[in-house]
Amino acid sequence: xxxxxxxxxxxxxPLKHFKFEQDYVCVGRDFNNDLRLDDPxxxxxxxxxxxxxxxxxxMVNDCQSTNGIKVxxxxxxxxxxxxxDIIKIGRTxxxxxxxxxxLPIAMPLSELEENLSWLNKLSLxxxxxxxxxxxxxxSQYLNSVEEFKLINALPSELGQLGMMLIxxxxxxxxxxxxxxxxHLINQxxxxxxxxxxxxALNLLQKVIIFNIQPDxxxxxxxxxxxxxxxxxxxxxxxxxxxxxxxxxRNYITAAISILVLAPILTLGFLKDDEFNSxxxxxxxxxxxxxxxxxxxxxxxFVDKSQKLFDRVDxxxxx
Amino acid sequence: xxxxxxxxxxxxxxxxxxxxxxxxxxQYQTALYQIKIIDLESGNKSSIGSGFQVDKAGNIVTNYxxxxxxxxxxxxxxxxxxxxxxxxxxxxxVDLDVINDLALVRKVNxxxxxxxxxxxxxxxxQGSNIYSLGNPHDLGMIVVPGxxxxxxKNSFYQRIHFTGSIxxxxxxxxxxxxxxxxxxxxxxxAGNQIxxxxxxxxxxxxxxxxxxxxxxxxxxxxRIHTQLMVNQQRLFSRLKSQxxxxxxxxxxxxxxxxxxxxxxxxxxNANDTDVLYLSVENRCRLDEQIFLHSGLTTGGVExxxxxxxxxxxxxxxxxxxxxxSITGAGAGNKAGKIDVTNYRCQEDKVTNIHGVTSKTVFCxxxxxxxxxxxxxxxxxxxxxxxxxxxxSHFTLAGVGRESASAFTQKFMDSIEWQ
Numbered sequence: 108x109x110x111x112x113x114x115x116x117x118x119x120x121p122l123k124h125f126k127f128e129q130d131y132v133c134v135g136r137d138f139n140n141d142l143r144l145d146d147p148x149x150x151x152x153x154x155x156x157x158x159x160x161x162x163x164x165x166m167v168n169d170c171q172s173t174n175g176i177k178v179x180x181x182x183x184x185x186x187x188x189x190x191x192d193i194i195k196i197g198r199t200x201x202x203x204x205x206x207x208x209x210l211p212i213a214m215p216l217s218e219l220e221e222n223l224s225w226l227n228k229l230s231l232x233x234x235x236x237x238x239x240x241x242x243x244x245x246s247q248y249l250n251s252v253e254e255f256k257l258i259n260a261l262p263s264e265l266g267q268l269g270m271m272l273i274x275x276x277x278x279x280x281x282x283x284x285x286x287x288x289x290h291l292i293n294q295x296x297x298x299x300x301x302x303x304x305x306x307a308l309n310l311l312q313k314v315i316i317f318n319i320q321p322d323x324x325x326x327x328x329x330x331x332x333x334x335x336x337x338x339x340x341x342x343x344x345x346x347x348x349x350x351x352x353x354x355x356r357n358y359i360t361a362a363i364s365i366l367v368l369a370p371i372l373t374l375g376f377l378k379d380d381e382f383n384s385x386x387x388x389x390x391x392x393x394x395x396x397x398x399x400x401x402x403x404x405x406x407x408f409v410d411k412s413q414k415l416f417d418r419v420d421x422x423x424x425x
Numbered sequence: 426x427x428x429x430x431x432x433x434x435x436x437x438x439x440x441x442x443x444x445x446x447x448x449x450x451x452q453y454q455t456a457l458y459q460i461k462i463i464d465l466e467s468g469n470k471s472s473i474g475s476g477f478q479v480d481k482a483g484n485i486v487t488n489y490x491x492x493x494x495x496x497x498x499x500x501x502x503x504x505x506x507x508x509x510x511x512x513x514x515x516x517x518x519v520d521l522d523v524i525n526d527l528a529l530v531r532k533v534n535x536x537x538x539x540x541x542x543x544x545x546x547x548x549x550x551q552g553s554n555i556y557s558l559g560n561p562h563d564l565g566m567i568v569v570p571g572x573x574x575x576x577x578k579n580s581f582y583q584r585i586h587f588t589g590s591i592x593x594x595x596x597x598x599x600x601x602x603x604x605x606x607x608x609x610x611x612x613x614x615a616g617n618q619i620x621x622x623x624x625x626x627x628x629x630x631x632x633x634x635x636x637x638x639x640x641x642x643x644x645x646x647x648r649i650h651t652q653l654m655v656n657q658q659r660l661f662s663r664l665k666s667q668x669x670x671x672x673x674x675x676x677x678x679x680x681x682x683x684x685x686x687x688x689x690x691x692x693x694n695a696n697d698t699d700v701l702y703l704s705v706e707n708r709c710r711l712d713e714q715i716f717l718h719s720g721l722t723t724g725g726v727e728x729x730x731x732x733x734x735x736x737x738x739x740x741x742x743x744x745x746x747x748x749x750s751i752t753g754a755g756a757g758n759k760a761g762k763i764d765v766t767n768y769r770c771q772e773d774k775v776t777n778i779h780g781v782t783s784k785t786v787f788c789x790x791x792x793x794x795x796x797x798x799x800x801x802x803x804x805x806x807x808x809x810x811x812x813x814x815x816x817s818h819f820t821l822a823g824v825g826r827e828s829a830s831a832f833t834q835k836f837m838d839s840i841e842w843q
Binding site for chain 1: 699700701702738740741742743744745746747748749751752753754755756760761762766767768769770771772773774775776777778782784785786787788789790791793799802804806808809810811814826830833834837838
């Protein structure tokens with residue numbers, strides 16, 4: 108039977124594992140040991156891990172070391188070990204592995220991950236950056252009433268693009284630290300695609316508002332669509348960055364989404380009707396070609412306004 | 426020698442007018458009072474003005490705005506007078522005229538020798554000397570000589586035009602002719618050496634109620650409400666009945682001087698070469714507003730038109746700018762949370778009888794203290810052109826439902842393409 112020892116970092120992250128096809132393992136700083144550890148707080152011959160020939164149990168013996176042995180945080184001279192016990196000698200941590208305990212079966216490869224492989228294209232990233240920049244510049248052009256100079260507009264729009272890239276850079280760095288693989292291109296492409304989607308929906312929203320002058324329900328619909336986009340974006344971002352169980356990913360997504368959406372909900376929707384000397388209305392005006400729905404006569408408009416009088420009368424009672 | 430006589434005559438005129446002023450001061454100072462609003466909690470005055478006695482029964486005329494705090498919060502304040510000797514005494518509110526900024530108060534305790542200002546039978550001729558009496562800055566009674574310049578032209582709320590400085594504390598003081606007869610009440614100052622006075626007729630109307638019992642606290646706002654309703658009806662029935670003069674603005678024809686008592690102004694950016702659009706503006710408004718209390722004015726009417734032409738702007742650029750131009754319209758009068766509700770708006774695309782299509786926004790807020798009285802805000806932008814458009818906008822303060830609807834209808838249908 109073999110003895111398997113795993114060298115741990117200070118935060119119990121596995122660094123290296125050693126498998127010994129023998130019944131005992133001498134551990135110490137001396138080069139004669141089976142497992143040689145370069146730790147100045149460990150004695151040349153520090154401890155012995157052995158399988159008891161009678162019971163077949165793993166046990167550890169202190170070889171009269173200076174600093175002793177801690178098993179699961181307690182000093183021992185001699186102790187029986189079970190799987191996953193952590194031994195601390197000097198400043199080194201070692202985990203005992205029982206090779207008889209079966210490991211969980213492998214996580215199935217996600218189809219989604221395969222389907223997302225198209226995101227990992229540098230050329231796509233370039234074209235998306237170009238598309239976003241073009242959109243930002245164009246909207247600045249549309250909002251200007253003075254002569255438009257590209258060279259003046261470029262710095263601020265590049266800055267905005269830079270802001271948009273903070274998220275993918277951040278999460279890619281995190282992924283690199285934890286998993287040693289950043290998926291930077293994927294993250295950038297995902298972020299830019301989401302931004303473009305939001306830009307497009309924004310334009311659609313203007314056309315809808317201009318044509319049907321919706322009431323309060325429309326802003327709830329806007330919030331709902333926005334929430335769906337934010338949640339899927341965060342989920343996909345996490346999915347690309349880390350290999351984590353679905354449950355854990357869902358929790359993190361929920362937490363971040365709440366952080367993003369809660370302020371929008373409370374500021375924009377739940378805030379009660381605070382007094383304002385300026386009325387709230389939708390000022391959106393679009394060129395005649397976007398005018399799809401019809402118009403009403405001025406008399407109808409005035410007739411309809413009678414209801415508005417009743418509405419403001421009712422506000423008095425609140 | 427001639428010069429000497431000339432100088433002498435100038436000195437004589439000067440001393441003559443001074444003499445009149447002095448004699449006036451001496452003659453009537455017993456009937457002239459400082460009116461103070463005292464905060465009951467702190468016992469200190471929160472505002473002051475002037476007032477003058479009109480009969481031996483102790484009735485004193487002053488400005489509504491001097492006593493407005495008491496009218497709004499009768500439990501929090503009291504009104505007292507201070508006479509020329511510094512003696513103080515309580516006053517009761519008998520009546521008010523919020524439209525003409527007048528109030529009638531009455532001394533609770535009468536003395537044996539009550540003095541009163543005589544009321545002039547008619548207005549003096551234009552150019553004659555008149556004297557404004559009052560109590561500015563809490564310094565004691567003063568006399569300001571001035572000239573009677575007739576009734577203010579083009580004014581819905583009639584005012585006497587007075588050349589002379591009326592200071593804030595003189596509000597409510599009388600204006601007398603050379604015989605010492607009251608022919609107006611100080612009300613406001615519109616800059617250097619120009620003041621406005623409330624003319625005789627309005628004072629007489631108020632004094633008619635001098636025998637009435639003092640108004641109960643719960644009747645104060647009822648009285649204001651009635652006066653506001655009658656006034657808005659009078660104003661808007663006049664606006665509705667007469668045809669509106671129109672003016673050309675860009676390619677549109679818009680109402681301009683809708684009545685003689687609105688004043689209109691124009692503006693354009695034609696000399697601004699940096700921008701790529703042309704903007705021509707036309708603004709008309711009723712100059713006077715009705716003061717209700719320091720946070721609430723009403724009775725105003727504003728009309729604004731702006732013709733926009735995107736000379737070198739593409740249609741999308743123009744419409745983006747056009748959107749910005751109708752963003753953030755605000756109320757034309759001052760009103761706070763305690764006075765009015767929030768605005769609510771109705772939006773639609775409307776085609777008027779002349780076939781002009783506009784995106785139209787109609788907003789209302791209601792007065793909390795006064796039933797059936799609203800502030801209206803209207804903004805519309807035409808949608809008939811690729812890179813041109815007309816923004817029409819008006820605000821009405823303190824109007825009834827019918828007046829507001831009739832005005833809105835007439836306004837919307839008065840816009841046409843040339």
